[in-house]
Amino acid sequence: xxxxxxxxxxxxxxxxxxxxxxxxxxxxxxxxxxxxxxxxxxxxxxxxxxxxxxxxxxxxxxxxxxxxxxxxxxxxxxxxxxxxxxxxxxxxxxxxxxxxxxxxxxxxxxxxxxxxxxxxxxxxxxxxxxxxxxxxxxxxxxxxxxxxxxxxxxxxxxxxxxxxxxxxxxxxxxxxxxxxxxxxxxxxxxxxxxxxxxxxxxxxxxxxxxxxxxxxxxxxxxxxxxxxxxxxxxxxxxxxxxxxxxxxxxxxxxxxxxxxxxxxxxxxxxxxxxxxxxxxxxxxxxxxxxxxxxxxxxxxxxxxxxxxxxxxxxxxxxxxxxxxxxxxxxxxxxxxxxxxxxxxxxxxxxxxxxxxxxxxxxxxxxxxxxxxxxxxxxxxxxxxxxxxxxxxxxxxxxxxxxxxxxxxxxxxxxxxxxxxxxxxxxxxxxxxxxxx
Numbered sequence: 559x560x561x562x563x564x565x566x567x568x569x570x571x572x573x574x575x576x577x578x579x580x581x582x583x584x585x586x587x588x589x590x591x592x593x594x595x596x597x598x599x600x601x602x603x604x605x606x607x608x609x610x611x612x613x614x615x616x617x618x619x620x621x622x623x624x625x626x627x628x629x630x631x632x633x634x635x636x637x638x639x640x641x642x643x644x645x646x647x648x649x650x651x652x653x654x655x656x657x658x659x660x661x662x663x664x665x666x667x668x669x670x671x672x673x674x675x676x677x678x679x680x681x682x683x684x685x686x687x688x689x690x691x692x693x694x695x696x697x698x699x700x701x702x703x704x705x706x707x708x709x710x711x712x713x714x715x716x717x718x719x720x721x722x723x724x725x726x727x728x729x730x731x732x733x734x735x736x737x738x739x740x741x742x743x744x745x746x747x748x749x750x751x752x753x754x755x756x757x758x759x760x761x762x763x764x765x766x767x768x769x770x771x772x773x774x775x776x777x778x779x780x781x782x783x784x785x786x787x788x789x790x791x792x793x794x795x796x797x798x799x800x801x802x803x804x805x806x807x808x809x810x811x812x813x814x815x816x817x818x819x820x821x822x823x824x825x826x827x828x829x830x831x832x833x834x835x836x837x838x839x840x841x842x843x844x845x846x847x848x849x850x851x852x853x854x855x856x857x858x859x860x861x862x863x864x865x866x867x868x869x870x871x872x873x874x875x876x877x878x879x880x881x882x883x884x885x886x887x888x889x890x891x892x893x894x895x896x897x898x899x900x901x902x903x904x905x906x907x908x909x910x911x912x913x914x915x916x917x918x919x920x921x922x923x924x925x926x927x928x929x930x931x932x933x934x935x936x937x938x939x940x941x942x943x944x945x946x947x948x949x950x951x952x953x954x955x956x957x958x959x960x961x962x963x964x965x966x967x968x969x970x971x972x973x974x975x976x977x978x979x980x981x982x983x984x985x986x987x988x989x990x991x992x993x994x
Contacts, residue, residue, distance in 0.1 A: 573755050574693045574694070576751060576755070577642065577689065577693070577751060577755060578686075578689065578690070578693065578702075578706070579709075580747060580748045580751045581641070581642065581645055581682075581685065581686055581689060581706075581748065582686070582706050582709045582710060583709075583744045583747070583748070584645060584649045584682060584741070584744050584745060584748055585682045585683065585686055585706065585709070585710040585713070586709060586710055586712055586713035586744075587652070587653075587656070587713055587737065587740070587741040587744065588652060588679040588682035588683070588710070588713065589710045589711060589712075589713035589714045589717075590713035590714060590716055590717045590721075590737060591621070591652065591656060591675050591676075591679055591713075591717075592621065592622075592625075592679065592714065592717075592798060593713070593714035593717035593718065593797065593798040593824070594717035594721055594734070594737075595617060595618060595621070595659075595672065595734075596614045596615065596617050596618045596799065597618070597717070597718075597797070597798040597799055597800075597801065597802055597820070598717055598718060598721045598722050598725070598802060598817060598820075599721070599725055599730045600614055600800075600802065600803050601803070601806075601813070601945060601946040602725060602730045603617070603730070604946070604947065605944075605945065605946065606730075607665050607668075609665060610934055610937075611930050611933040611934050611937075611947070611949070612927075612930040612931060612933075612934050613665065614930070615799060615800075615926050615927060615929060615930030615933075616669075616927065616930065617668065617669060617672055618798070618799050618923075618926050619923040619924075619926045619927045619930075620669055620672055620673055620676070620923075621672050621673070621675065621676040621679075621923075622676070622919045622920070622922045622923035622926065623676075623919075623920065623923040624673050624676035624677055624680065625676045625677075625679060625680045625919050626680075626915070626916050626917070626918065626919025626920040626921075626922070626923060627916065627920065628676075628677060628680040628916075629680060629684060629912040629913070629915040629916035629919065630770070630909065630912045630913055630916045631912075632644065632648070632680050632681045632684040632685070632908075632912055633684050633687075633688075633906075633908035633909040633910070633911060633912025633913070633915075634770070634908075634909050634912070635681075636681070636684050636685050636687070636688040636908040636912075637688060637905070637906055637907070637908045637909055640688070640689075640692075641684070641685035641686065641687070641688035641689035641692070641908070642685065642689060642748075642752055643752075644681045644684075644685045644688075645681055645682060645685035645686075645689075645748065646745070646748060646749055646752060647678075647681065648677075648678040648679065648680065648681025648682060648685070649678060649681070649682070649741075649744075649745045649748060650678065650745060651674055651675075651677055651678030652674075652675050652677075652678025652679045652682075652741065653678070653738065653741045653742045653745050654674060654678075655671045655672070655673075655674030655675035655676075655677075655678060656675055656734070656737065656738035656741055657735065657738035657739065657742065658671045658674070659671040659672060659675065659734060659738070660730070660731040660732070660733075660734040660735045660738070661731075661735075682710075683710070683915060684908050684911065684912050684915065685908075686703075686706050686710075687703070687895065687899075687907060687908050687911045687912075688907060688908040690702045690703055690706065691899070691907040691908070698835075699835075699896055699899070699980075700834070700835035700838055700839070700843075700892050700893060700896040700980065701835035701836055701839060702835070703835060703892045703895060703896065704831055704832050704833065704834050704835035704836065704892045705832060705835075707828075707831045707832070707891065707892055708828050708829075708831060708832035711824060711827060711828040711831060712828060714797070714798070714824050715821060715824045715825055715828060717798075718802075718817050718818075718820040718821040718823075718824055719814070719817040719818050719820070719821035720821075721733060721817075722813060722814060722817035723814070723817075724736075726813075726814075769902070769903045769905065769906035769909055769910075770906075770909055770913070772902070772903060773902045773903070773906065773909065773910050773913055774913070776901060776902060776984070778901040778975075778976045778983075779898065779901060779902060779910070779913070779914075781971045781972065781973075781974040781975045781976075782894055782897050782898050782901070782914060782975055783898070783913070783914045783917050783918075784967075784968065784971040785849065785853055785894070785968045785969075785971040785972040785975065786891070786894035786898075786914055786918055787914075787917045787918045787920075787921040787922075787968075788853075788921065788964045788965065788967065788968035788971075789852060789853055789856050789887065789888055789890075789891075789894075789965075789968050790888055790891060790918045790921075790922065791918065791921040791922040791924075791925045791964075792856060792860060792884070792925070792961045792964065792965060793827075793856070793884050793885070793887065793888035794922045794925075795922070795925050795926060795929060795957075795961070796881065796884060797820060797823060797824060797827075797881075797884075797885075799926045799929060800926075800929050800933075800954075800957070801816075801819075801820055801823070801881065802816040802817060802819075802820055803816075803946075803949075804877075804954045805819060805874055805877060806946070806948070807948045807949050807950075807951070807954070808867060808872050808877075808951045808954050809872045809873060809874045809877060810874075811874040815874060816874075819874065819877075819878050819881060820881070822878075822881075822882070823878075823881040823882060823884070823885045824885065826882050826885040826886060827885035827886070827888060827889055830885065830886045830889030831888075831889040831891060831892060833889075834848065834889050834890055834891070834892045834893055835892055835893075835896075838893055838896075838980070839980075842979060843978075843979045843980030843981075844977060844979060845893045845896060845897045845900075845975070845977060845978055845979070845980075846972075846975050846976075846977045848890050848893055849890050849893055849894065849897070849972050849975055850969075850972045850973060850975075851890070852887050852888065852889070852890035852972075853887070853965070853968045853969040853971075853972040854969055855883060855886060855887035856884065856887035856888070856965050856968065856969075857962070857965040857966055857968070857969045858883070859880050859883040859884045859887055859965075860884075860958055860961045860962040860965045861962055862879070862880050862883070863877060863880035863884075863958055864955060864958040864959060864962055866880065867951055867954055867955045867958060868955060872951065894914065895911050895914065895915075896978075896980070897975060897976075897978055898910050898911055898913075898914045899911055900978035900980065900981060900982050900983060900984075901976060901978060901983055901984060902984050903984055904982050904984070925961075928957075928960070929957050932953055932956050932957050932960075933949050933953050933957075935953070936949055936950050936952060936953040937949075939952070939953075
């Protein structure tokens with residue numbers, strides 16, 4: 559009897575891990591799509607389509623607006639129907655968009671297919687959140703989330719230097735088509751896992767839209783949301799939108815070297831993020847000291863990078879230091895998600911994280927749009943070559959000044975985050991009937 563029970567438990571754990579890593583594999587391609595366009599192929603898109611900087615950054619912003627806006631609804635649907643089901647639906651939409659995107663020949667069609675990719679990708683992270691919360695002990699939530707983010711960020715890693723090399727060898731259309739076909743194979747694998755382990759997905763859950771108002775009205779939610787949104791948007795702006803271009807324009811770095819720096823930046827972020835949950839466990843599941851540390855480092859990093867660009871001659875080496883520090887500063891992201899889940903109703907894990915993720919990516923989208931506006935404002939000072947449009951250093955200094963002010967506000971907000979120590983601190987208000 560005991561042997562049979564142990565065998566059943568081992569089989570159940572194996573099933574859970576297979577489901578988790580199948581989902582993570584699809585999340586890998588979701589993160590690739592976020593980083594690859596326009597960041598790594600900014601110049602290729604601009605020259606191929608004869609488009610302005612605003613038009614290209616708007617392509618990235620469109621992805622983020624759709625992705626961010628849908629996070630709340632993705633959370634509600636994941637809480638209602640289960641993460642795996644919603645991941646398959648989102649994965650299908652994302653894969654179709656990823657395959658059609660490199661076939662598009664007009665800017666408008668590229669926007670449409672990019673929007674489809676964003677809509678599908680919006681289910682990936684939230685579905686993971688729901689399944690991690692459902693399949694594993696909640697005390698280990700931050701650790702499993704750190705592991706999932708490590709492998710997910712690997713998709714972003716592939717979207718830097720490896721993609722830049724593939725684009726150099728095969729062109730951006732062929733490179734992205736290959737990625738789209740690979741994501742289709744992974745999607746089919748996840749569908750097979752779902753069919754084989756259907757019983758592990760327990761079906762419809764309690765609707766969490768009833769908790770959305772409570773989450774929004776919870777005063778403990780907002781310092782987490784604001785600090786997380788600003789911290790992540792600054793990082794994402796440089797990692798996936800203008801970071802490679804700034805290295806080339808302001809420091810004269812080659813395309814390969816700039817992509818290499820972003821590759822290392824994301825690798826540092828992956829390693830630091832994978833350790834965030836474990837470090838939190840080592841300090842008694844405390845969240846706040848690490849969150850304040852992250853916002854403090856981001857504030858110092860933006861100030862340092864603004865100073866570097868103010869020097870008479872900017873070198874890629876100095877900016878690389880800032881990029882690495884920025885990667886470490888944002889590695890506390892799993893703890894922002896954990897804190898958000900822990901200060902809100904336990905039944906609405908995906909919805910609460912969906913809200914913070916929603917506002918994070920809307921902030922990222924707005925930041926990318928504003929960066930494009932600033933760059934185009936300096937268009938008369940730009941140098942136009944057959945390969946790219948090189949914007950002046952002053953444009954990037956102005957962008958960093960705005961980031962510095964936002965980082966200061968984020969740091970102040972992080973000081974008001976409540977400590978949870980990995981436990982649910984949400985307390986429901988007593989009902990009127992109970993009060994009588």
